[in-house]
Amino acid sequence: MTVQHQPGGPGDIQSPANADLDNPEVQHANDESPENAVAKLKREEIVCILQEATGGYLIYSLSEESTSDGGKPLSLEVVQCQQQHLPDGLSEFLVDHASLPPPHLKSPRKVHVVVSTHSGLKLSQDFYEGVLRPLLGAIGLEPSDSESEGGYQVTVTKTANTVRDFARELGRDGSAGETTIILLSGDGGVVDLLNGLDHASSPPSNTPPPPSSPTIALLPLGTGNALFHSLHKQHYSAAAAAAAAAETPIPSPLVLGLRTLLKGTPQPLPTFKASFSPGARLVSAPVDHPKEHTDTTTTTTTTTTTTEKDHEKESPITRGYLLGAIVASYGFHASLVWESDTPAYRVHGDKRFGMAAAELLKVSHAYDATVEIRRRGDSSDEFTAVDPPSSSTTTTPTPGANDGGGDREKGKGKDQGRFNYVLTTLVSNLEKTFTISPRSEPLDGRLRVVYFGDVGGDKTMEIMMAAYREGEHVRMAEVGYEEVEEVRVTVAEEDARWRKVCVDGSIVELERGGWMRVGREEGGRVRVLV
Numbered sequence: 050m051t052v053q054h055q056p057g058g059p060g061d062i063q064s065p066a067n068a069d070l071d072n073p074e075v076q077h078a079n080d081e082s083p084e085n086a087v088a089k090l091k092r093e094e095i096v097c098i099l100q101e102a103t104g105g106y107l108i109y110s111l112s113e114e115s116t117s118d119g120g121k122p123l124s125l126e127v128v129q130c131q132q133q134h135l136p137d138g139l140s141e142f143l144v145d146h147a148s149l150p151p152p153h154l155k156s157p158r159k160v161h162v163v164v165s166t167h168s169g170l171k172l173s174q175d176f177y178e179g180v181l182r183p184l185l186g187a188i189g190l191e192p193s194d195s196e197s198e199g200g201y202q203v204t205v206t207k208t209a210n211t212v213r214d215f216a217r218e219l220g221r222d223g224s225a226g227e228t229t230i231i232l233l234s235g236d237g238g239v240v241d242l243l244n245g246l247d248h249a250s251s252p253p254s255n256t257p258p259p260p261s262s263p264t265i266a267l268l269p270l271g272t273g274n275a276l277f278h279s280l281h282k283q284h285y286s287a288a289a290a291a292a293a294a295a296e297t298p299i300p301s302p303l304v305l306g307l308r309t310l311l312k313g314t315p316q317p318l319p320t321f322k323a324s325f326s327p328g329a330r331l332v333s334a335p336v337d338h339p340k341e342h343t344d345t346t347t348t349t350t351t352t353t354t355t356t357e358k359d360h361e362k363e364s365p366i367t368r369g370y371l372l373g374a375i376v377a378s379y380g381f382h383a384s385l386v387w388e389s390d391t392p393a394y395r396v397h398g399d400k401r402f403g404m405a406a407a408e409l410l411k412v413s414h415a416y417d418a419t420v421e422i423r424r425r426g427d428s429s430d431e432f433t434a435v436d437p438p439s440s441s442t443t444t445t446p447t448p449g450a451n452d453g454g455g456d457r458e459k460g461k462g463k464d465q466g467r468f469n470y471v472l473t474t475l476v477s478n479l480e481k482t483f484t485i486s487p488r489s490e491p492l493d494g495r496l497r498v499v500y501f502g503d504v505g506g507d508k509t510m511e512i513m514m515a516a517y518r519e520g521e522h523v524r525m526a527e528v529g530y531e532e533v534e535e536v537r538v539t540v541a542e543e544d545a546r547w548r549k550v551c552v553d554g555s556i557v558e559l560e561r562g563g564w565m566r567v568g569r570e571e572g573g574r575v576r577v578l579v
């Protein structure tokens with residue numbers, strides 16, 4: 050029997066025993082025999098199975114299909130299976146009652162749900178009401194207004210600062226280490242949490258604070274969800290193999306996220322620190338398309354026509370650094386993240402990235418910068434300048450101590466000092482299928498840099514497309530790729546348009562001659578469920 054949860058009810062999954070026969074959906078569900086309902090279950094949608102006290106099982110699954118009659122696209126369904134034994138192949142989803150709630154959600158731990166309303170397709174609120182709240186209810190957890198009443202607390206974002214403020218508060222009251230935060234957002238939520246917690250600490254520390262850190266459970270409701278996809282990369286391949294064997298589709302990211310919420314274990318999340326020169330400013334989204342721009346970099350001079358500000362608001366970078374867990378970039382990636390954020394592009398939804406990319410590739414700007422790296426084992430001020438590899442030089446990558454050691458052998462050529470792309474990352478994927486750093490393993494804490502020079506728009510496109518083929522781009526002659534301890538990018542550009550850097554989605558504008566220094570951190574400021 051399938052009983053579809055009605056979003057908005059008070060944690061009220063209706064099991065067959067208390068199903069409301071006046072409810073048309075329940076009535077419809079009651080028309081179906083339990084055997085049929087179980088037989089119709091889609092394995093890839095199953096979140097968990099709980100055993101009932103009376104024997105039998107409740108099978109919970111996530112339905113993400115939109116309905117033609119305007120029904121909610123996200124809902125939790127429960128099917129009762131009255132057999133004494135689960136049908137073949139379902140026992141792996143069984144969660145033992147004795148282990149519920151799991152340790153990371155169990156008192157005395159405090160549980161907070163953070164609902165980021167502007168993330169991705171703005172489905173977080175619906176997901177909370179229609180899926181998470183009833184699922185938590187099923188394992189005995191209910192929302193409450195105050196910690197003293199027990200249960201979990203819910204924070205719904207009202208502004209772009211809500212998550213940071215929440216984290217700051219959490220850091221100040223000293224309870225962060227006993228808290229699990231279920232985060233319904235994209236990558237921005239994680240970064241806001243990291244930086245908010247850091248700001249609560251005093252004074253600014255060079256090393257992460259060792260006291261027990263909060264645990265984050267990610268439910269991927271953003272656009273890119275780079276961290277979530279990178280953490281679940283092996284799971285995707287395992288699930289893909291199992292799915293191929295059983296000829297079933299692989300589970301969706303949200304199903305995987307819910308399974309991890311119930312069965313995952315907390316692990317330290319590697320982070321980096323991006324420090325900036327004194328004139329660096331965090332900038333808001335661009336006010337309009339970039340100004341008409343004459344770019345004659347190919348004939349070695351750059352003519353700019355942009356002098357006025359291209360953004361509405363800017364703020365200093367408190368403490369001179371930002372923390373990140375995903376990516377810090379300069380060049381095409383940073384420009385794309387920033388320039389696709391105009392009101393004019395935003396109305397096109399996620400197509401805005403393709404549109405902004407097409408415009409940027411037409412300009413094919415070669416960014417004037419010095420890129421220096423510090424490798425593991427080098428002393429703290431021992432930076433080596435790198436030049437973009439030249440395609441004209443034949444290369445034979447030879448795996449070395451830095452796992453991309455061969456890349457350093459790639460030739461140096463005319464492209465010296467001009468880059469199209471410089472990206473430092475702790476994760477493998479920027480989207481589910483966009484593998485920017487194929488050698489990165491989940492939580493390996495290794496910082497890697499991917500870079501290439503003034504290769505032109507068509508070649509940039511070719512390199513990006515190769516990244517969609519499981520990261521094949523890193524084997525291309527034009528692309529540098531290696532593990533580093535730290536990267537320093539110093540920007541010589543006149544035009545502010547080309548002085549933007551990106552740290553996990555936040556945009557920072559550097560002053561002329563300004564720099565960004567990205568270094569790996571030891572330890573873990575937060576833990577993440579995997």
Ligand SMILES: Nc1ncnc2c1ncn2[C@@H]1O[C@H](COP(=O)(O)OP(=O)(O)OP(=O)(O)O)[C@@H](O)[C@H]1O
Pocket residue numbers: 165166167168169170206207208209210211212234235236237238241270271272273274275554
């Ligand atoms: N109610 C709100 N009003 C204004 N801004 C909000 C609100 N809720 C969330 N935000 C902001 O929206 C942004 C959402 O970022 P998030 O990374 O979660 O989603 P995304 O950008 O769609 O996904 P991804 O980063 O994974 O591509 C954050 O910067 C957050 O501060």
